[in-house]
Amino acid sequence: MIALVLRRLLQSVVVMLAVALIGFTLFRYVGDPVAQMVGQETSLEERAALRDELGLNDSVVVQFARYVGDIAQARFGISYAIDRPVAELIAERLPATLELSLVAALYALLVGIPMGVYTALHPARLLSKAFLAVSLVGISLPTFFIGILLILVFGVWLGLLPTFGRGEVVDLGWWSTGLLTASGWKSILMPAFTLGMFQLTLIMRLVRSEMLEVLRTDYIKFARARGLSDRAVNFGHALKNTLVPVITVTGLQLGSIIAFAIITETVFQWPGMGLLFLQAIQFADIPVMASYLVLIALFFVAINLAVDILYHVVDPRLRIDRGTGAGQGR
């Protein structure tokens, strides 16, 4: 177990270094950092001095090591477009994205699991078929189009829900939350629904297929033969055993949710990291792009690591050769 954790930890560090290398390459070689920092009238000597001062004349290895050291201390550089430290920008935007992602994930879980259980237990019923049809449409409708339709119906035609922004936020010092005000909750409904839609269908289909598989196993037959009630069999035995892969996939999907928040945040003008990243791409604002990349990679790697370890804790049958294959179905 410890060997496994160490090995996965080492792999994670290697991945992070690779991502940092990409970030560093962007930072250093896409455009000229000095030209971005100074105005037209700066003389060549001043530029050379600045070059020296920034350490751009050191060897590449030294520069890379310095970059890694910098990002390890959350010193992400200065945005070209807004002229403020990137770390500050991200810290401002992080709570909005994380809140949206968490609410979306919870919604996907709390709605998706019961829908999956229902369709597995009553495959022939009309409602099950409706769920499956809806899930197919949900997968094929582009995320941004779902968001736009919601805005059109609930925002423009019915005028029930706000169509942009986070509503009123409460500042908790290091964290600003919209989940403590009524307008904050109203604002998060449509974005969270949009963002969670795909995960919901994924979870529903996963629960359904796992459950159908478990219901065919011998121990379910024995449980029924022992005369246990349907409820005890379905929920105590069957559902419990389907939840392991569900937890894994949801965990891994959390990373995707944060990444896909880029689209949802654009549709609803949600002031999160995704919107920041998109603006950075449009302005070729390399420091913001590189930092977002490193940060998202950190999320992904941390979640992957946690899920992998959790998987082995929960299910002792799994050994290392299957462990890496988990959750890579997509």
Place this chain on the structure above:
Amino acid sequence: MTAIARFRQAAARVRDHDLWHDFTASKIAVGAAAVTAAIVLAALFAPWITPQNPFDPAELDLLDAFTPPVWAEGGDWRFVLGTDDQGRDLYSAMLYGARISLLVGFASVLLAASIGVTLGLVAGYAGGAVDAAIMRVADVQISFPAILVALLIDGVLRGILPRDRHDELALYVLVFAIGASGWVQFARTVRGSTLVEKNKEYVQAARVIGVGSGAIMLRHILPNAMGPVLVIATIGLAVAILTEATLSFLGVGVPPTEPSLGTLIDIGQDFLFSGEWWIVVFPGVLLAALILAVNLLGDWLRDAFNPKLRGGVAR
């Protein structure tokens, strides 16, 4: 043998094939194929079946802007589905837009398949360090969603290319970004098939009579690994069209002068609040129908080729 007889023979072979039976037996597959074919054909023949060329400013009249669809009040039979802010006929713009969406979709899948199949063949056939290196890169890339990778590639190219050059090359940039973000599935599958095939007798026989590695990979292994590639390519097409639409919607895809379906939706979003809903809804419905049809086709193809091969769905 005459050409007609040869054609008859080929048609009979198709009719007798398992896949054809599977296909005609599945209403969903036939429906999906019909919808896909209809959209592809309409896009292909757009210049002949649309009343105007929406890319030609000379044909547009700003006075026609914001005409609603015919059945709504103020509708005009010249513009069945209404017009956008430039006075573009929406029906024409949608078909021309679908052209660009399909073009980018097909081109990026072709690129992704070329990269993926090549790397998968090499990784599977060579094994060892080459295999390990290629598959580690694939592992890292697949843990990030394709859209993020495509966005990043686009952003980097934006930083490297000067602004006007970028607009000129926007379509190529887009194809490259989407194609490069989608090669992993191809590589993994082809590598898997290659690992199985390379130990079979026919490959050993080819090696014994002195066929070169390249020829063995291309002429002997590849044809036996093509089934799954076709499945992934179909589902990949849905993903690519969706990714293109998303990038264009986000404003980093094709330039607004030659709008794809995603760009049309992006343009239409600005007029949502002033009541011009048709600009956004019709292109969106066409896009969703196209993606749904291709997805269903891919699903069916996957089940037909190999019921055990269960995998991801397009996002």
